[in-house]
Amino acid sequence: MDNKSNPKAPKRFHLSQRHHMTIPWNSFIQNDNLPARKASLRERASIVGRIGIIMLSCGTGAWRVRDAMDRVARKLELTCSADIGLISLEFTCFSNEHSYTQVLSLPNTGVNTDKLNILENLVKNFDDDFSSLTVRQIHNIIDDVQKRPKQYSPLISGLAAALACSAFIFLLGGGIPEMICSFIGAGIGNWTRAMMGKHSMTTVASISISVAVACLTYMCTFEIFEFYFQVLSQHEAGYIGAMLFVIPGFPFITSILDISKLDMRSGLERLAYAIMITLIATLVGWLVALIFNFRPANFLPLGLSPFIVMLLRLPASFCGVFGFSIMFNSSQKMAMVAGCIGAIANTLRLELVDLTSMPPAAAAFFGALVAGLIASIVNRYNGYPRISLTVPSIVIMVPGLYIYRAIYNIGTNQIAVGALWLTKASLIIMFLPLGLFVARALMDKEWRHFD
Numbered sequence: 001m002d003n004k005s006n007p008k009a010p011k012r013f014h015l016s017q018r019h020h021m022t023i024p025w026n027s028f029i030q031n032d033n034l035p036a037r038k039a040s041l042r043e044r045a046s047i048v049g050r051i052g053i054i055m056l057s058c059g060t061g062a063w064r065v066r067d068a069m070d071r072v073a074r075k076l077e078l079t080c081s082a083d084i085g086l087i088s089l090e091f092t093c094f095s096n097e098h099s100y101t102q103v104l105s106l107p108n109t110g111v112n113t114d115k116l117n118i119l120e121n122l123v124k125n126f127d128d129d130f131s132s133l134t135v136r137q138i139h140n141i142i143d144d145v146q147k148r149p150k151q152y153s154p155l156i157s158g159l160a161a162a163l164a165c166s167a168f169i170f171l172l173g174g175g176i177p178e179m180i181c182s183f184i185g186a187g188i189g190n191w192t193r194a195m196m197g198k199h200s201m202t203t204v205a206s207i208s209i210s211v212a213v214a215c216l217t218y219m220c221t222f223e224i225f226e227f228y229f230q231v232l233s234q235h236e237a238g239y240i241g242a243m244l245f246v247i248p249g250f251p252f253i254t255s256i257l258d259i260s261k262l263d264m265r266s267g268l269e270r271l272a273y274a275i276m277i278t279l280i281a282t283l284v285g286w287l288v289a290l291i292f293n294f295r296p297a298n299f300l301p302l303g304l305s306p307f308i309v310m311l312l313r314l315p316a317s318f319c320g321v322f323g324f325s326i327m328f329n330s331s332q333k334m335a336m337v338a339g340c341i342g343a344i345a346n347t348l349r350l351e352l353v354d355l356t357s358m359p360p361a362a363a364a365f366f367g368a369l370v371a372g373l374i375a376s377i378v379n380r381y382n383g384y385p386r387i388s389l390t391v392p393s394i395v396i397m398v399p400g401l402y403i404y405r406a407i408y409n410i411g412t413n414q415i416a417v418g419a420l421w422l423t424k425a426s427l428i429i430m431f432l433p434l435g436l437f438v439a440r441a442l443m444d445k446e447w448r449h450f451d
Helices: 040-055 062-076 113-124 135-146 156-174 176-198 203-228 233-246 248-259 264-292 306-326 333-358 360-382 387-393 400-409 413-443
Strands: 079-084 088-095 096-106
Touching: 040 062, 040 079, 040 088, 040 096, 040 113, 040 135, 062 079, 062 088, 062 248, 079 264, 096 176, 096 413, 113 135, 113 333, 113 387, 113 400, 156 176, 156 233, 156 306, 156 360, 176 203, 176 233, 203 233, 203 264, 233 264, 248 264, 248 387, 248 413, 264 400, 306 333, 306 387, 333 360, 360 387, 360 413, 387 413, 400 413
Parallel strands: none
Antiparallel strands: 079 088, 088 096
């Protein structure tokens, strides 16, 4: 007996053939005439869960995902309890004497600040604009958000990485030869990663290949410069700049923030993911460096006065943060705001190290604190998600050079030297989210309480 002869038979839907099977959200809809508030528990819970899992796919932390789910649940007259990880969440919605539980997961994780901004606005305006709509209408709106394409092509993403990494290498002390080689290497490397991402290549493969391509491109470009333009061999020190586009800033920062809020599952999973990305990138970079016999070295002096260096650090920091923001799929306006925040915060950090002999880890704390305070003020003014402004602003403070030197020295059996660099890097990495935490606690009364 088919559905035509038996109208009460359940509707059939196409089963997904993916490893992470696509959920047929429309199958949860039971009544197209009732507003969402009056729909069944299962229908309302599907809206809560779907908003949560899409926010999770944007790379934001567990606290923000749970907060969004709670807000939507309250508008739909539900009580929600959620346990959130890196790519999965389990939640239960309660209504009267009944409850409904779902387990949702993602095939991969990433960062999409444009989609995150849209979702936060949707959640903020849910009571006014969406709660009176039907469940199907809300799912259609969420469909549009979920299917929203990235704003930038792989070519633009490559150029953004090129801009960010060339600025990054200047902030580390590199000169024009290092900046040009990093620009070309990082640009081609991130273009490669973006193209592999379009074909859903696994994270390990895309990171490994893109870093190898970036490093080889830097090497070849440097060899050409050395042969035709007699560039000094000491300029090979900028080699690290070609791979800085893979710095896992979002998972590093959100992991510590989640741990600070006792979201241990999410925090530890994000930390493990960030460490995996970092290890893969540095190990690949080390292997390529061995082939060309490139060794970590100090940059040649630029011969500029401290005042000129400070003035140049402002636009360099802006360009670095702007480039990373574009890689995170921020709108151009959001990227420019983040760039301005980063120009102030990162220049302050570097000047504190140079002028006051402050340890780099302590300076990183104050730089992140300033970035967090400014981002909170901007958030109140235009509603941009804090995390979309703060992470790009401080990702250029992540000590990629220290991490690479640690892995290189450990790989060449210089364990003591490698451990020293690793310790320095770890201190800075821990102080960056701590600065953001303090800023958020000062500016957000909800954040400073555990419930």
